[in-house]
Amino acid sequence: MRDFTIKFVKTLRQVINAPMLILFIVSTKKEVILADVRRWAKNFGLIDSPNWVNMLYFLDKYPEFRTLYYYRIKKGNFIALIPMHIIKIFYKESPSLFLYCDNIGSGLFIQHGFSTIVSAESIGENCWINQQVTIGYSSKMERPTIGNNVTINAGAKVIGKVTLNDNVTVGANAVVVKSVPNNCVVVGIPAYIIRKDGVKVKEQLI
Incomplete structure (x- = not known):
C-alpha cells in the first residue's frame, strides 16, 4: 500500500506540473534545456530516469531549476514567450x-x-x-x-x-x-x- 501511495503521489505531481512542458515543446532551446536536465540528473544520481521525468521532477522540486528553465525559454523563440508569462503565474521561479x-x-x-x-x-x-x-x-x-x-x-x-x-x-x-x-x-x-x-x-x- 505504501509503495502504491508513493507512486500515485509521484504520478499526480507529474500531471500537475505537466503544463510547464508546453514551453519545452514549443521552444527552440530544447538541446540546451536537455543538457541542463542531464547535468542536474547526474548531480542528483538520477541518470536512469528518462529526461522528461527528471525535467518534471526538477521543475516541481527546485525553484532554482525553474528559474534557469525560464531563462532558457526567454532566450529562445517568441512563440514560447507568450505561454511562459501565463505559466509563470502558477509555477513561480525562485524569488x-x-x-x-x-x-x-x-x-x-x-x-x-x-x-x-x-x-x-x-x-x-x-x-x-x-x-x-x-x-x-x-x-x-x-x-x-x-x-x-x-x-x-x-x-x-x-x-x-x-x-x-x-x-x-x-x-x-x-x-x-x-x-x-x-x-x-x-x-x-x-x-x-x-x-x-x-x-x-x-x-x-x-
Missing part, C-alpha cells in the same frame, strides 16, 4: 535568484540559489554556482566573464571586468576582483591562488 546574462552555456547547476545574483557577460558550459553568490558589475559597463567548468562556492563574490578561465574553483566567501588563470583554485579576500594545475601554491592574482 531570490537572478540571472542577468547574455549567454549561459549548457549544463549550469545552481545549488541552493538563495540570494544569488548572476550578472555576467557570459558563462561557459557545465558551471556550478552555490547560494549567496554575487557575480556583477563594478561600474555600468564592467562585469565578469566566466569560462567552462567553473565552480563558485557559497558566499563568493566575483566583481568587475575579470575573467574566470576554464576549470576554476572559487572558494566560499572569496572576493575575486582580478582575472583567474585556467585550472586554479582561489580563496580569500582578496582572492589568491592556492592550487594551480593540481599543485599547491600561494600566488597573488595579477
Whole structure:
C-alpha cells in the first residue's frame, strides 16, 4: 500500500506540473534545456530516469531549476514567450535568484540559489554556482566573464571586468576582483591562488 501511495503521489505531481512542458515543446532551446536536465540528473544520481521525468521532477522540486528553465525559454523563440508569462503565474521561479546574462552555456547547476545574483557577460558550459553568490558589475559597463567548468562556492563574490578561465574553483566567501588563470583554485579576500594545475601554491592574482 505504501509503495502504491508513493507512486500515485509521484504520478499526480507529474500531471500537475505537466503544463510547464508546453514551453519545452514549443521552444527552440530544447538541446540546451536537455543538457541542463542531464547535468542536474547526474548531480542528483538520477541518470536512469528518462529526461522528461527528471525535467518534471526538477521543475516541481527546485525553484532554482525553474528559474534557469525560464531563462532558457526567454532566450529562445517568441512563440514560447507568450505561454511562459501565463505559466509563470502558477509555477513561480525562485524569488531570490537572478540571472542577468547574455549567454549561459549548457549544463549550469545552481545549488541552493538563495540570494544569488548572476550578472555576467557570459558563462561557459557545465558551471556550478552555490547560494549567496554575487557575480556583477563594478561600474555600468564592467562585469565578469566566466569560462567552462567553473565552480563558485557559497558566499563568493566575483566583481568587475575579470575573467574566470576554464576549470576554476572559487572558494566560499572569496572576493575575486582580478582575472583567474585556467585550472586554479582561489580563496580569500582578496582572492589568491592556492592550487594551480593540481599543485599547491600561494600566488597573488595579477
